[in-house]
Amino acid sequence: MILLEENNRVIYETLKAKFNAAKPESVNIAAVDFDGVQYQISNPDGDKGVINLSAKMRMYEDLVAHGVQDLLKREYGDSLLDAPEEGFDVTLRFELASLPSDKEAMAKKASLLKRNCFASVFEKYFKMQEAETASDETAIVHYHEEEAVYISAQTDRVTVIFSTLFKDPDDIVIGKVFLQEFKDARKAHQQAPQVLFSYGEPPAELSGQPNLLRGDNIGYVTFVLFPRHTTPANRDNTINLIHQFRTYLHYHIKCSKAYLHSRMRSKTSEFLKVLNRAKPEAMTEKKFGVGKRV
Numbered sequence: 001m002i003l004l005e006e007n008n009r010v011i012y013e014t015l016k017a018k019f020n021a022a023k024p025e026s027v028n029i030a031a032v033d034f035d036g037v038q039y040q041i042s043n044p045d046g047d048k049g050v051i052n053l054s055a056k057m058r059m060y061e062d063l064v065a066h067g068v069q070d071l072l073k074r075e076y077g078d079s080l081l082d083a084p085e086e087g088f089d090v091t092l093r094f095e096l097a098s099l100p101s102d103k104e105a106m107a108k109k110a111s112l113l114k115r116n117c118f119a120s121v122f123e124k125y126f127k128m129q130e131a132e133t134a135s136d137e138t139a140i141v142h143y144h145e146e147e148a149v150y151i152s153a154q155t156d157r158v159t160v161i162f163s164t165l166f167k168d169p170d171d172i173v174i175g176k177v178f179l180q181e182f183k184d185a186r187k188a189h190q191q192a193p194q195v196l197f198s199y200g201e202p203p204a205e206l207s208g209q210p211n212l213l214r215g216d217n218i219g220y221v222t223f224v225l226f227p228r229h230t231t232p233a234n235r236d237n238t239i240n241l242i243h244q245f246r247t248y249l250h251y252h253i254k255c256s257k258a259y260l261h262s263r264m265r266s267k268t269s270e271f272l273k274v275l276n277r278a279k280p281e282a283m284t285e286k287k288f289g290v291g292k293r294v
Contacts (some may be wrong), residue, residue, distance in 0.1 A: 004248055006240040008033050011053065012111035014041055015094075019103040024048035024096055034247040035059075035144045037114050040088065049096050054088035055113050061089075066139060068120040075109070075116050090117070090216040118143070118243040121151055122160075126230040126238075128153040138209065144246060146213065150206060158225040159205060162246055166217045172199070174253050175219060194224040221245070 018027055018041075026048050027070060031039040038056040060068065072081060072090065082093035092110055100106055121139050129140045132155040139151040150161040166172045182195040196203070198220050202212045205222070223245075229238045 003241070004244055004251060006115050006244065007108060007111035008039065008114065009111070009188065011039060011041070011113070012107050012197070013111055015051070015053070015107035016104055018051055019094075019096070019107055020101055027051060031267075033114055038088075039113075040085070043095075051094045051096065052082070052091055053094070053113065054085045054091040055117075056088045056119060057090075057114065058145070059118065059141050061265075062139075062141045063117055063120050066121040066124050068117050071116060071120040071123065097100065115240065115243060115284055119239045122239045122243065123235070125151050125153040125158050126225075126235055129155070129158045129227065129230055130232075132156075138206075140209070149246075150209065152205070158230055160223040160225060160242060161203060161206060162221045162223075163202070163213055164219050164221065164246055164249065165213065166219060169217070170257060171250075171253050172217060172219075174256050175249065178249065178252060178256070179219075179221060191228065193226065193229055194222075196222040196224070221249075249257060 004243045007223055007270070008031070010029070012028055014027070018025060026046075027041050028043070029039075029041045031041075033039065036058055040052075042052055042054075044050055044052050045251075057063075067138055076092060078093065080092045082091045084091045090113065092113065094106075094110075118141075121141055125139065133153065134155050136155055140148055141151070142148045144164075146165050147163050152158075152159050166175060176199075179195070179197045182198070184191045186194060200211070200212060200218060202220050203222055206212055206220075223242060225238065225242075228234065
């Protein structure tokens with residue numbers, strides 16, 4: 001298994017190249033990240049000396065109530081944050097003439113835009129737990145089509161519940177095996193968060209929540225994060241890992257299916273070779289001379 005990058009590689013590579021170009025170049029690139037996040041890198045009004053990075057996120061409206069705008073100001077400052085371009089939720093504006101000396105670090109930070117937006121809700125609830133403040137409020141973030149993440153804080157833990165939709169029956173089978181590995185891993189790694197999962201029905205913690213999905217192809221994955229996971233020293237790493245859990249899960253399900261298909265094709269090819277070798281040789285017909293009687 002591999003860990004996916006928390007930043008967007010297309011955004012990072014593009015901005016790094018444009019920031020370090022010998023002279024300003026025009027750019028107009030559209031990209032789509034996991035969870036349907038849409039990006040656009042362009043020159044506003046055709047000005048090559050300025051680059052805008054804009055993003056449209058399904059979850060952005062949900063994050064506004066949890067301080068996403070304050071977090072973006074903290075991370076990028078008023079000098080980079082600009083009025084969102086039409087059709088987008090957030091826009092970063094880069095003046096090429098006034099970039100900092102470490103341009104690669106700036107490109108990396110810009111490529112973390114989705115992660116930093118998602119971090120706002122996690123930071124809020126991590127701080128509530130740190131202050132040992134329990135709350136009846138459960139944050140609901142619709143991060144993916146028909147799917148959501150539910151976050152709540154108690155005095156001794158933060159509970160994060162992902163709902164996920166399996167569109168292929170095979171995904172359910174592979175997903176169960178995959179999630180069981182998460183559950184069993186805690187036996188070997190006691191510092192890991194507790195992981196629970198259920199299918200069909202939402203867990204009891206979500207009782208009373210509206211529009212909960214139910215059905216044989218619906219899964220709920222619960223992470224119980226303890227203070228050791230939410231302390232300031234470990235907070236960033238926890239957010240890096242957990243905010244892309246849904247992507248991580250479905251990516252590895254697809255990889256597992258691709259591996260199984262490749263092995264099946266390989267075995268089929270081997271069986272065909274065996275069958276071809278097992279064919280009896282064609283019997284040659286006897287040739288009889290002309291006028292000879294049989």
